[in-house]
Amino acid sequence: MSTAPYYDRTRPIRTGVDLVNWYLSQHQLGGAKVDFAKVPREIPDGWGWFRAQSLAEELWPEDADLAVVVCFFPDPLFRRDDLSGRIPHGAVKHWSTRLDACAEVLANVGFVVEEWGVPKMPDLHGGADLVVYRLPAGITPAPRTPDALRHARPARPNFTAQDASSRWMAYRALERAHPPLFSYRRREDESPGPGACMVRDVAENLWPPGTTDCVLATWIPDPAFQRPPDMLEAPPGALEHWERGVAHLERILTSAEYEVRRRQRPWHPDTDSGVTLLACRPLLRDAPPATSAHPFRPTTRPRWRTDHLTARQEDRT
Numbered sequence: 001m002s003t004a005p006y007y008d009r010t011r012p013i014r015t016g017v018d019l020v021n022w023y024l025s026q027h028q029l030g031g032a033k034v035d036f037a038k039v040p041r042e043i044p045d046g047w048g049w050f051r052a053q054s055l056a057e058e059l060w061p062e063d064a065d066l067a068v069v070v071c072f073f074p075d076p077l078f079r080r081d082d083l084s085g086r087i088p089h090g091a092v093k094h095w096s097t098r099l100d101a102c103a104e105v106l107a108n109v110g111f112v113v114e115e116w117g118v119p120k121m122p123d124l125h126g127g128a129d130l131v132v133y134r135l136p137a138g139i140t141p142a143p144r145t146p147d148a149l150r151h152a153r154p155a156r157p158n159f160t161a162q163d164a165s166s167r168w169m170a171y172r173a174l175e176r177a178h179p180p181l182f183s184y185r186r187r188e189d190e191s192p193g194p195g196a197c198m199v200r201d202v203a204e205n206l207w208p209p210g211t212t213d214c215v216l217a218t219w220i221p222d223p224a225f226q227r228p229p230d231m232l233e234a235p236p237g238a239l240e241h242w243e244r245g246v247a248h249l250e251r252i253l254t255s256a257e258y259e260v261r262r263r264q265r266p267w268h269p270d271t272d273s274g275v276t277l278l279a280c281r282p283l284l285r286d287a288p289p290a291t292s293a294h295p296f297r298p299t300t301r302p303r304w305r306t307d308h309l310t311a312r313q314e315d316r317t
Contacts, residue, residue, distance in 0.1 A: 002026075009065060012265075013054045016066045020052035020106070020132060024070070027105045048075040048098045052132070057263035058216060058278040059206060060133060061112075062142065064264075067133035069206065070106070070113075072099060074127060082126075082159070091122045099128060106132055112141045117151070117207030124157045129205050144209055152212035152283055153204065170199045170215050170279060173256035174249075181219070181249060192222040195245040207280065211259070214280035219249045220273070227269060234269035242267075246275050253279045 004022055008015045025031030030049035043049050052068045060067040078094040080087050103113040111132050120128045135141065174181040174197050181197040202214040220226075225241040227234040253260050258279035267275050 007066060009265075012057065012066060016068050017052045017054055019066070020068050020070065020111075023106060023109055024050050024052065024102070029102055029105060030073075046075050046077065046094075048078070048094065049073050050102050055131065055206070056216060056276065056278075057265065058261060058276050059202070059208060060263070061135075061208070063135055063139050064133040065136055067131065070102065070130045070132050072102070072128040072130070074098070074122070078122075079126060080122060080124075085123070087123050095122050095128060099130065103130065110134055114141075114144075114209075116205060116209055117211075118153055118155050118204040119151075120158070120205055121155055124155055126158060131206070150283055167199050167201050167215050169213070169256065170217060170253070170258070173252050174199070174217075177248070177252045179248075181245075181252065192224040192241065194248050195222050195241075196220045197249060202278075202280075208278075210283055211280040212283055214278065216276055217249060217253060217279050218274050218276040219245055221245060221269065225269065226273070232270070238269040242269050242275065246277075249275075249277065253277065257281065 002022075005018045006015065007019045021031045028043055028047070030043065030051050050070050050072055052070050055067050055069045057067075072095070074091070074094060078088050078091040080091070106113050111134050114131050115129075116131050179194050181194060196219070198218045198220065200216045200218070202216060207214045221238065221241055222245075225235055225238040227238070250260050259282060261278040261280075263276070
């Protein structure tokens with residue numbers, strides 16, 4: 001068995017993905033070299049395969065020192081037919097068995113494996129996703145309460161357009177702010193502005209537990225305070241400009257009733273091009289959970305348990 005690649009906390013996105021993919025390949029589960037057109041040679045037929053992908057640091061669980069998304073690609077024999085919508089016999093069991101196998105392998109080497117947000121399911125999607133993260137020694141995963149595991153929306157087919165209402169609510173808040181943060185265009189005779197902001201959607205299956213309507217808001221400094229590519233340091237006054245701009249963005253989002261979270265690693269104008277914040281809303285305690293017309297789907301569970309899934313599958317057979 002080869003040596004595990006080094007995980008560099010200062011470069012967590014690339015090195016974290018490499019480390020988890022190494023564990024997947026060592027256990028014939030998948031890895032980085034995946035051809036979407038065929039099953040990798042080193043993986044037995046009928047297994048399906050997995051691959052780790054990056055997860056924005058702003059979405060990492062509290063205290064985590066590594067986090068990725070592990071994507072599951074079912075074996076072609078158990079994939080949904082997108083034209084007819086037909087699910088092959090045994091698809092639900094295949095999903096459950098293979099996801100459990102992956103979760104067990106990663107848990108045995110110190111990772112926490114969970115499902116988040118609105119889940120993917122065999123009758124609506126071509127694959128599933130797991131959030132895999134690692135905590136420092138002595139820290140245990142936060143408990144998942146029933147409220148944290150509820151969903152504000154039911155699962156939707158992966159070919160249905162995503163509802164962008166959350167992103168546009170954030171845009172409107174940025175446009176109506178004083179000063180606004182939707183553009184940093186200014187005349188040459190004007191003083192530097194507060195910067196600009198770009199808003200991106202977060203896939204619903206990656207919404208942190210207990211939240212809804214999540215977006216990533218990236219603040220970009222005014223051109224006068226951006227570090228030139230050929231310079232090692234940002235212009236004078238950049239740090240103060242960054243602090244004011246990010247504080248302004250946080251005020252706008254919180255006034256729009258968003259909960260704001262930052263990544264754990266500190267940012268600095270000498271090393272970063274901007275600051276990204278996670279903006280989301282907590283689920284209301286009195287809101288009913290989302291219903292689904294597909295009761296046999298693999299639902300979210302606190303630490304990957306399939307007892308209820310097995311029972312539902314038995315009910316259908």
